[in-house]
Amino acid sequence: MHVQTSDEIRLTETAARRIGEILADEPAGSMLRISVNGGGCSGFQYGFDIDRTRQPDDIVVERDGATVLVDETSLQFLKGSVVDFVDDLIGQSFKIENPQATSSCGCGTSFSL
Template sequence: MDQTVTLSHSAAARVAAIAEKQGKPAILRLSVEGGGCSGFQYKFGLAEAPEADDAVAETDGVRLVVDSVSLDLVSGCVVDYVESLGGAAFRVENPQAAAGCGCGSSFSV
């Protein structure tokens, strides 16, 4: 894909560590579902392999895959992994989001 979605180095390192512990390929799937407090919510999970219509970005040998429907809502975003006093989580910096919630896991366009 033409890097319309980017995986940060810290997110790639975290995905690699989780995948190694679970004995799975280092492939993070990002999808968007209806719901959450702002209308849409991000969903993350490890994937066994990219699907035929997935967009794929790679950072440090770790792949980020996004289905074609979700890509319309997250194009241009950066997936990061952040650790803070409140905990650690993957965070999506989405330039298309008009509004979001405090937890950072849902958004509206």
């Protein structure tokens, strides 16, 4: 299988470390899948799932042993994004800094273009 990689989406060191921690508790070969779906309070929402199957159109983003999958359709909405992991007063979560988003909701998982 041909693996496509992307420099159009970047993981911060903090995100890569947290993804590694999450995947350490999952079966061998598990990867984090980030997707964009219609819905949420702003029109689109980010999805985060554990996946063990790499699809032919998946783009692979790797850093420090962490592997993230993004399907080709979601990639169009995520180009130029930086995936980070934040731990602040309101809790821990992945945060996507998406230069294509014109607005986002307070929860940070929903955005509009």
